[in-house]
Amino acid sequence: MADAMGFFTDTTVCIGCKACEVACKEWNQLPATNGGQNTLSGVSYDNTRKLDGTHWRHVKFIEDLSQDRSQSAWHLMSDVCKHCVQAACLDVCPTGAIIRTEFDTVVIQADVCNGCRDCISACPFDVIGINDATGTAQKCTLCYDRMQSGLTPACAKACPTASIQFGPIAELRQRADARVDQLHGQGQTNAYIYGKEDMLGGLNSFFLLMDAPEKYGLPAHPQLATVRNVPSWIWSAGSAVVAGVIGLLTLRKSRMDRFAAERASTEPEA
Amino acid sequence: MLLERFNDMHWGWLVYLEMFLAGVAAGAYMISALLEWLGRGRTPLARSAHALAFPLVAIAGLLLALDLTRPERFWHMVIQSETMLPMFKYWSPMSAGSILLLLFGGLTFVSFIDFLISRGLFRLGPWNQDRTLHGSLLGGIWMVVGGLVGVGIAAYSGVLLSATNVPGWDSTLIGALYVATAALTGVAALLLIQTVRGLIDADALALAATHVWLIVWWLVVLVAFLATLGQNIGFLLHGVALIGLIGAVILGAVVPLLWRFGGPRFQGLLLPALSTLLGGFLLRMAIVVGPPGGR
Numbered sequence: 136m137a138d139a140m141g142f143f144t145d146t147t148v149c150i151g152c153k154a155c156e157v158a159c160k161e162w163n164q165l166p167a168t169n170g171g172q173n174t175l176s177g178v179s180y181d182n183t184r185k186l187d188g189t190h191w192r193h194v195k196f197i198e199d200l201s202q203d204r205s206q207s208a209w210h211l212m213s214d215v216c217k218h219c220v221q222a223a224c225l226d227v228c229p230t231g232a233i234i235r236t237e238f239d240t241v242v243i244q245a246d247v248c249n250g251c252r253d254c255i256s257a258c259p260f261d262v263i264g265i266n267d268a269t270g271t272a273q274k275c276t277l278c279y280d281r282m283q284s285g286l287t288p289a290c291a292k293a294c295p296t297a298s299i300q301f302g303p304i305a306e307l308r309q310r311a312d313a314r315v316d317q318l319h320g321q322g323q324t325n326a327y328i329y330g331k332e333d334m335l336g337g338l339n340s341f342f343l344l345m346d347a348p349e350k351y352g353l354p355a356h357p358q359l360a361t362v363r364n365v366p367s368w369i370w371s372a373g374s375a376v377v378a379g380v381i382g383l384l385t386l387r388k389s390r391m392d393r394f395a396a397e398r399a400s401t402e403p404e405a
Numbered sequence: 406m407l408l409e410r411f412n413d414m415h416w417g418w419l420v421y422l423e424m425f426l427a428g429v430a431a432g433a434y435m436i437s438a439l440l441e442w443l444g445r446g447r448t449p450l451a452r453s454a455h456a457l458a459f460p461l462v463a464i465a466g467l468l469l470a471l472d473l474t475r476p477e478r479f480w481h482m483v484i485q486s487e488t489m490l491p492m493f494k495y496w497s498p499m500s501a502g503s504i505l506l507l508l509f510g511g512l513t514f515v516s517f518i519d520f521l522i523s524r525g526l527f528r529l530g531p532w533n534q535d536r537t538l539h540g541s542l543l544g545g546i547w548m549v550v551g552g553l554v555g556v557g558i559a560a561y562s563g564v565l566l567s568a569t570n571v572p573g574w575d576s577t578l579i580g581a582l583y584v585a586t587a588a589l590t591g592v593a594a595l596l597l598i599q600t601v602r603g604l605i606d607a608d609a610l611a612l613a614a615t616h617v618w619l620i621v622w623w624l625v626v627l628v629a630f631l632a633t634l635g636q637n638i639g640f641l642l643h644g645v646a647l648i649g650l651i652g653a654v655i656l657g658a659v660v661p662l663l664w665r666f667g668g669p670r671f672q673g674l675l676l677p678a679l680s681t682l683l684g685g686f687l688l689r690m691a692i693v694v695g696p697p698g699g700r
Contacts, residue, residue, distance in 0.1 A: 185411035228570060229500035231492055250474025252414040253499045256569035264412040270474040352406050360568045363577050367567045371560035375435075375628060378588040381618045382439045384572045386685035389611025396607075400412040402576055 139179050139239035140282060141217060141218055141339030142291065142299055145241045147326070149211040151180060158293035159192040162278065166268050186214060187264025192290050193277035199350060212342065213290070213299055216241070216275035220336030223360040224254035224263060240277040240345040245269050259357035272296055301352040304339055310394055313341060335359060408572050410697045421689040423468040424562045425590070428583065428685070430461035430462040431558040433589015434513060438552030447540035450608040452520050452600045454540065459517035462510055483507055494527055498568050499669040502561035509558045512551045542644035559587035566692070573640030573696030585623040592616050605674065616681070617665055620658050646695030651685045657684020
């Protein structure tokens, strides 16, 4: 097993150039939206709007203005699949199309996926979508093919400010902690790491953020969807027991009534 | 949990129709299991359940396959495409459901054949009109498995919805509600068939009482389910989902109960059975289309 690999995205140095998006599209041969006839979203400079089956990197432009507009912050963040250590998509996939690679990343095999879309609903980060060109669910592979050849993923390679850093997870976490310490030392005490080991076992794509996760469109407490499996089955069984008891009691009574009627009809009259 | 989701699952009418049909099949088969254990596996009511379950579950399976974006790969659900070994992940509700559907299809198919043989349409060696599976000791054992698998079929699609990160489905009670709905609609379907066939015997009348009590149980679970949603209940209380939910309660519970206890002017089982079936269908629709991502 190779070292666990991943991304550390330092949002404080992202300049919103979208080189990562372009590099990702180019390397992975992902089609343009609507044949390139995209419409403007009206949401800042963000016309990609989401991660999905054909957008595996998405640069978010978050204009955070106070109510009276006296204070403002402009957060930029290159979002991507989190390659969770406890991955809900991998858990629920019924075909085995979603696998964990030797790099501890999570990849959807397009030749196995049959497009049931269960992974789309299970992902706590809303990362997966259907790629209409293949008819299968797709997302970032962390450039699995490039990694197998010892290359850096296309987005990290293209990033001009080293906002996207690629490497062994252990090394990246050390680098991220050092960066947080540095920012705290400079008075930026709101800097923190999103995606430490306490979150779904650790996100192999983790982020340095400067505000609450919700500001970045990220869930504060992402959950592994399958944690509800056992209680759901238990409650279902309980419901079945109640329905069964109702059935037994009502149908049993009829049987007794019928037997009583049969007995009454066969007994000689007094 | 993200309250705004951009990627739709596009689980639409194919999905909720499948849930409804599979639920009716499972509910009817569960009733036939009870009848079998009570020594009435060859009664007209039990035979109607045997006749009904397989065709419905076959249609349900077809609908599920058609809903895939790559329907020609439907078999990947149960067979690993590379190794050709069985595909089963018990911790994935969809994988468990696929295996359950396969099992249920097999079990109900045999019961369906048993129904045809019981009608004297054909015989298969010692399996003939006088020696059928149902009503025998083997039939009792068969229906132990059949009843349990039926419960699995009734529950799995609800468990599947709860094992998502979609607001409005984040309740552990959807499975319980789906089981109650399956039992209720299964009973309603059998009452409808018996009424249409003019076979209102003691069993059918007893089943009418089962119907009433199951409506009560269904309402209890429905209220409990809605209560568990907390603020995410809003996803079910708007647009088509709200209309579906109101329709489900009125048609699934209010109309049949009023009819049942409405006095001598309200006789017959046809309308309450039909109304319950419609209500059950609307509930499935409301739950699927309400949350973001459903259609």
